[in-house]
Amino acid sequence: MIRRRTALSALMLPTLTGQARAQAFPDQPIRLVIPFAAGGPADLIARSVGRVMGERLGKPVVVEARAGAGGLIGVEYVAKSRPDGYTLVLASSGAMAILPHLQPNMPYDPRRDLSPITQVLAVPQIVSVAPGLGVRNLAELVALAKARPGQLTFGSAGIGSSLHLAGELFKLRAGIDITHVPFRGAAPAVTELLAGRIQILCADVPALLGQVRSGALPALALTAPQRLAILPDVPTAEEAGVPGFISETWYGVLGPAGLPPDRVATLYAAARAALEDADTRRVLLDQGGRIVASSPEEFATFIRTAYDTWGEVVRATGMKLE
Numbered sequence: 001m002i003r004r005r006t007a008l009s010a011l012m013l014p015t016l017t018g019q020a021r022a023q024a025f026p027d028q029p030i031r032l033v034i035p036f037a038a039g040g041p042a043d044l045i046a047r048s049v050g051r052v053m054g055e056r057l058g059k060p061v062v063v064e065a066r067a068g069a070g071g072l073i074g075v076e077y078v079a080k081s082r083p084d085g086y087t088l089v090l091a092s093s094g095a096m097a098i099l100p101h102l103q104p105n106m107p108y109d110p111r112r113d114l115s116p117i118t119q120v121l122a123v124p125q126i127v128s129v130a131p132g133l134g135v136r137n138l139a140e141l142v143a144l145a146k147a148r149p150g151q152l153t154f155g156s157a158g159i160g161s162s163l164h165l166a167g168e169l170f171k172l173r174a175g176i177d178i179t180h181v182p183f184r185g186a187a188p189a190v191t192e193l194l195a196g197r198i199q200i201l202c203a204d205v206p207a208l209l210g211q212v213r214s215g216a217l218p219a220l221a222l223t224a225p226q227r228l229a230i231l232p233d234v235p236t237a238e239e240a241g242v243p244g245f246i247s248e249t250w251y252g253v254l255g256p257a258g259l260p261p262d263r264v265a266t267l268y269a270a271a272r273a274a275l276e277d278a279d280t281r282r283v284l285l286d287q288g289g290r291i292v293a294s295s296p297e298e299f300a301t302f303i304r305t306a307y308d309t310w311g312e313v314v315r316a317t318g319m320k321l322e
Contacts, residue, residue: 025085025263026059032253033089035074038065041206041287045251046090048283049120052274057266070160071095072107075254079108083115083258085267090120093250094162097306101314102160102321111307115259116299118271119252123289124224125166125202126209127237128217132196138221138240141200145176152178154200155189160321163189166202166223166247168313173237173245193217204249205231205288223247228290248289250306252299264296 032050034042043063050061066074071094078089096110108114127138135141145152156164159182171178181198183189186207193201194216201208202223211217212231221240222228237245253271255264274280275293284291294302313319 025266026057028086029060029062030054030057030085031064031087032061033064033066033074033078033087035066035068035071035089035091035095037067042090042092042251045121045284045287048280049090049253049271049274052277052280053267053270056270056273070099072099072103075110075114076107078254079113079256081256083256083260085255085259085263088117088253088255088267089114090251091254093248093306096252096303097310098160098162098165098314100307101311102319111304113257114254115257115264116296116303117253117255117264117267118275118296119250119292119294119299119302120271120275121284121287121289122224122248122250122292123204123206123287124222124228124246124248125163125204126212126219126231126234127170127200127202127221127223128193128208128212128219129201130193130196130199131217133199135220136218138235138237138242141220142174142176142242145174145178149177150179152199153181154178154202155181155183155192155198156201157186157189157203158182158184160319162247162249163201163203164319165310165313167200168317168319169223169247169309170200170202170237170242170245172313172316174242190217202247209288221245224290226290228288230285230288250289250292252292252303268296 032046034046036042046063050063054061066077071092075089075091075095078087081087100106129135154167186203189201192198212219219234221237222234223237223245225246272293275291
């Protein structure tokens with residue numbers, strides 16, 4: 001009997017060892033893909049979050065840049081990777097909620113082909129106007145635009161950019177007619193606003209923060225659901241009289257669809273620990289946004305809502321990429 005038990009234990013040992021190995025996650029480095037060139041905000045966010053995630057998981061999180069097509073290439077790469085938790089992406093709002101409505105042949109569906117883990121950061125836009133326009137708040141701007149339909153212009157970083165979509169959402173939510181003027185990036189749009197050659201600009205907080213703090217440009221409102229600590233006196237658009245005007249450039253961690261729930265939970269716990277780390281929080285808040293740290297379920301719901309919102313804007317304007 002003892003010999004039989006010993007033999008049975010010997011037979012079961014490889015199976016139990018294999019199961020233990022299968023359950024040990026992670027047992028190798030994790031890749032965190034950024035779908036943009038190295039050195040930009042996404043790279044900084046990924047490295048800061050990835051450092052603490054690696055410490056929590058016991059394996060390094062290696063940041064890898066796969067840039068191109070406004071973020072689509074990197075997100076597609078992860079969407080088509082093995083759903084084992086070792087390949088993740090720090091995706092942004094453009095590739096997840098805006099470009100899918102503008103690209104005729106999308107290589108993935110952001111609602112079905114990815115496993116949300118957590119939304120990391122949301123950076124709203126500041127609604128600003130040319131210094132000589134003579135409006136002191138968002139309500140006065142809306143009133144002026146309604147009195148002069150089609151005559152006021154708003155700048156953007158190009159057709160289909162988050163700045164462009166923000167301006168179009170402003171038009172829809174406020175019921176106004178203002179004319180879009182695209183530029184090659186946010187910096188030229190800020191220059192033209194300062195010169196008074198365009199009248200309105202909705203730009204990410206970092207692009208306008210210096211001008212607002214110096215008094216060169218006014219901040220009429222934030223396109224955020226809540227005020228920012230770095231701009232405590234600037235109301236949200238809803239507080240300023242335009243409900244539903246929420247437009248943020250956001251970043252979140254996702255894996256391929258079909259990621260096992262236990263691995264999603266492990267990765268979420270590590271990401272949440274990173275977002276509670278003092279040094280990481282300092283880096284993220286310096287980007288001019290708010291830290292989110294939503295659960296996988298909350299992030300999935302948020303993605304669907306953002307997808308529908310920007311789809312509404314694109315359809316209403318008939319917007320197309322040139």
